[in-house]
Amino acid sequence: MSTDYQQAREVLGARLRELRMTCPDGRLTGAQLAERLGGGWTKSKISKLENGRQTADENDLRAWAEATGHPEAYGGLLAQLRGFESHIRSWRRQLSQGHQPVQDAITAEHDRTTVLTIWESTIIPGMLQTADYARHVLTRHVNLMQSPRDTEAAVRARIQRQTGLSDPGRRYQIMMWEGALYALVCPPSVLVAQLDRLISVIGLDTLELGIVPFSASLKIFPGNGFWIYDDRRVEVEEWHAELWLDDSDSVTLYRRVWATLGESAVYGADAQHVISRALRAVTPRA
The missing domain is CATH 3.30.870 (Endonuclease; Chain A)
Structure with missing residues (x-):
């Protein structure tokens, strides 16, 4: 995996972490966010996404933005994803x-x-x-x-x-x-x-x-x-x-x-x- 690609995943992960930490009704732990997101989500997946060890898809990003109380952030998250996934598919x-x-x-x-x-x-x-x-x-x-x-x-x-x-x-x-x-x-x-x-x-x-x-x-x-x-x-x-x-x-x-x-x-x-x-x-x- 290229360094540029990995750095881009880490930047996206940092943004996801920021959204979790600035939830309007109070910061969420990884376990709390996983519980709020429901089926298929685990504390491990939250950690991997935030640390750039797993690549989110569009559905992940939409669910994350809504669950953290930042639905308006979805567009920016998607732009980040497309920006680096267009290079390594x-x-x-x-x-x-x-x-x-x-x-x-x-x-x-x-x-x-x-x-x-x-x-x-x-x-x-x-x-x-x-x-x-x-x-x-x-x-x-x-x-x-x-x-x-x-x-x-x-x-x-x-x-x-x-x-x-x-x-x-x-x-x-x-x-x-x-x-x-x-x-x-x-x-x-x-x-x-x-x-x-x-x-x-x-x-x-x-x-x-x-x-x-x-x-x-x-x-x-x-x-x-x-x-x-x-x-x-x-x-x-x-x-x-x-x-x-x-x-x-x-x-x-x-x-x-x-x-x-x-x-x-x-x-x-x-x-x-x-x-x-x-x-x-x-x-x-x-």
Whole structure:
């Protein structure tokens, strides 16, 4: 967890403690506030929230403001929460209603974007996935996160977003590490169809597809995948959370990472050759 994020939780916790201590009908102990809040609330939860060891949700904040006699404070508390949660969004909370809402949120950001820049080091990017490949990737994530199973709806949402590749008003800069072409996150037959799909999109006027080959000299290690939406925001996926970075320094850094990786990439016919080599390697033998 980042220091900035933890500090923001602690600042929010301090504000919650202040509201408890300044209750109009007299200060409340943690146990008293928990009793007033009712079901699901314990003295331990009060302590964790106030000390920044647990993140409140919107319902927690509303209940706290009302129980401490400060209903007018809810708006400010919510603004604080959104201010730091917009940067680190845990998968557990995002996936509480399944994968489709996450895909819908990505689509909303995609629809605001003219130039989408993507780096992937381990899997084929969602913008270029076949439905079968996407289904296997999402199923594995559902199993890992133990989230609601709405895989088919999530697949449809992801594939629908690919219509942007036919929009002359958009541009996609997609680059990936050659290792992503070999990752068996699906049966070999599905990967074969996926690699055929990659070959078929080379040459689209809306798409610049680059591959960093195993044999390329690297000026920086491949690292995590990331998406840059115009020059507005970067999204980086970790196992526990998705990071949303919208400060100019971070966007500039990821642009520099992209450019540095790009110095090792091949495009056009050379990229097609690398994909074809992977296709021959993963094609099941009769």
